[in-house]
Amino acid sequence: MAKNILLTGGTGFIGKNLTDLLIENGFSVSILSRSDRKNSAAVTYYKWDLTRDYIDEEAILNADYIIHLAGEGIVEKRWTEKRKKDILESRTKPVDLIFSILEKHNKTLDAFVSASAVGIYGAITNDTICTENDAPANDFLGITCQEWEKAVDKINSLGIRTVKVRTGIVLGKDEGFLKKIMPSFKLGFGAILGTGKQYVPWIHIDDLCQIYLKAIQDDQMSGAYNSCVTDDTTNESLSRTLANLLGYKIWLPKAPKFVLKIVLGEMSLAVLEGQRVSSEKLEKMGFKFEFTDLESALASCLN
Template identity: 75%
Template sequence: MPKNVLITGGTGFIGKYLTDILIASDFSVSILSRADRKNTNSVTYYKWDLTQNYIDENAILNADYVIHLAGEGIVEKRWTKKRKKVILESRTQPIELIHSILKKHNKALNAFVSASAVGIYGADTSERICTEETPPANDFLGLTCQQWENAADTIAALGIRTVKIRTGIVLGKDEGFLKKVAPGFKAGFGSILGTGKQYLPWIHIEDLSQIYLKAIMDIHMNGPYNATVTDNTTNARFSKILANLYGYNLWLPKAPEFILKIVLGEMSAAVLKGQRVSSEKIQKTGFEFQYPDMETALSSCLK
């Protein structure tokens, strides 16, 4: 029987892509879903409802691995006090429920792999290069990621190998970050945000999916890993490349910081700040990026 991988957030952008990768690699896949979905030959769906603090226990009991991707979007809505609570709890509550079921049934997993984000290093722009040893920041993104990872550590405390994938901006065709920004650029209205000097840690969806696959299969992987390309891309460089791929040079003035702060509030930090992030640790595992170059990655996403 193929090993089973249970995915939270399996119907989202990353989850859908990862599901195909796992099936192609001879795993069976289970997905937690709020909606009623019919099982297929390759995917089994289980119900969960975080508002009721409920997960079908069979999803956990039948799993050999769990990949936790679920979480409300960071830049979907303004960061009100209520929204911040939703962002945090949508990431930590599923882990708490999984932990309780594992502990209740003394259930072992081969590995628990949780998403995290390079936001743990904070909304900051500087020349420092963040590694997995860099202390978490004390702002909203840093504290959210820290609590997210602390929740994952409770799984590790059960003696289960636990891997935390700190992800940057994910590039994919018609999905994720590009789904939000590409239409404006395609229409000829692309522009640099703020100074444009803020770094943009990024990764192609294919590479990210392969990192998750490796995290399952490589028994030596443990703890946090940065999942970003280390090429020091800034917002200005990204914007220029994307505009060029659509056949024009940037002509609009930079979007002023103060306007973005008025429109987005505290959330503006997510687009106006960005840090340099090292990928050395994941590369030392033997992982090689298929898309190490921004232009090549963007080009593949626009085809």
């Protein structure tokens, strides 16, 4: 029988693309959903409700692998204290519940693979190229990622192989990061944010899904992996490249830092700061990116 992979966050941008890839590679897929959904030939849906600390235990007990993608969007709403709590708990609470069920039933998995983020290195901009050995930051993004990964470490304590996929900006057609900025860019109002010098660690959705597939199939993978292209893309270079692909040059002045800070509050750090990351550890495991050129990656998302 086909191995079963259970996804949290399976109905989101990454989850939908990953589900297709997993099915293409012969896996059966289960998805935890807050709403009632009809099962298909390839996908089984199970209910969960984090507000009631509830997960259908059958979903966990039937899984050979679990991939944890669920989490509230970082830049969807202003960072009030409540919003920051929701962002953190939406990432850690599912893992805690899964851990409890695994421990209760003495259930083992072939692997537990979790999303994480390069935000663990902090919302700062400098010339450092961060590796997985660098210390986490003590700002909101850094602390959130630390707690996220600590929750995953509890799964590892059960003797289950765990992989943490530290991701940055994910480029995909009509989804994710591009979905947020494309309306203004398509109208010719693309702009550079702040100084534009902040680095933007990016990855194409196809490469990200292949990383998750490799994390499932390669039992030598364990621990954290930076999952972004190692280059010097900045907000300015990304913005100018996207505008050029759409047939114009950016003409608006740079959006001032102080204005973005007033409008977005603390959340402005997520768009005004950013570091480069090294994907050397991942590539030493034999992973090869299909998209390493920003222009080509963006062009594939516009077709």
